[in-house]
Amino acid sequence: MHKKSSFKDAFTLIEVMVAVMIISVVIMALTQMYANNTHIFLSLKKQTKVNQYASLLIANEKYGWESDETNVYELIEGFNVEDDLRRELKDIKVKLSYQELKTLDMSEEDVYEEGAESSGVVFEIGKSLIQTEDSSTAMMRFRIQP
Numbered sequence: 001m002h003k004k005s006s007f008k009d010a011f012t013l014i015e016v017m018v019a020v021m022i023i024s025v026v027i028m029a030l031t032q033m034y035a036n037n038t039h040i041f042l043s044l045k046k047q048t049k050v051n052q053y054a055s056l057l058i059a060n061e062k063y064g065w066e067s068d069e070t071n072v073y074e075l076i077e078g079f080n081v082e083d084d085l086r087r088e089l090k091d092i093k094v095k096l097s098y099q100e101l102k103t104l105d106m107s108e109e110d111v112y113e114e115g116a117e118s119s120g121v122v123f124e125i126g127k128s129l130i131q132t133e134d135s136s137t138a139m140m141r142f143r144i145q146p
């Protein structure tokens with residue numbers, strides 16, 4: 001004898017729709033997480049490049065103490081860099097901004113005791129900002145001027 005099939009042996013249309021809805025929500029959440037990770041990765045990649053340019057700025061005494069527009073090629077002047085990289089960096093424009101934050105002039109007469117010799121040293125603290133089309137970074141600078 002055969003058993004009669006009942007409705008309880010199969011999924012109803014509502015159960016199938018709920019399952020599809022749950023799967024859709026999970027897929028949307030995974031897609032959103034992937035998009036966020038991609039955005040974060042690209043932002044970090046841009047910021048890393050700008051930080052590398054900032055390290056070139058620190059190593060180059062000619063730049064960074066005034067506001068100027070230049071390209072990265074001029075920042076690597078004096079560095080031993082491959083020709084392909086030099087050509088690539090020639091097209092990257094950067095804007096340099098410098099803001100003097102504090103100056104301490106040690107050559108003033110009233111700073112020293114009477115009879116002491118003046119050294120004439122000036123300490124300067126400032127902030128350099130390097131900007132590209134995509135990103136920017138700032139750094140504190142310290143300079144001693146005799």
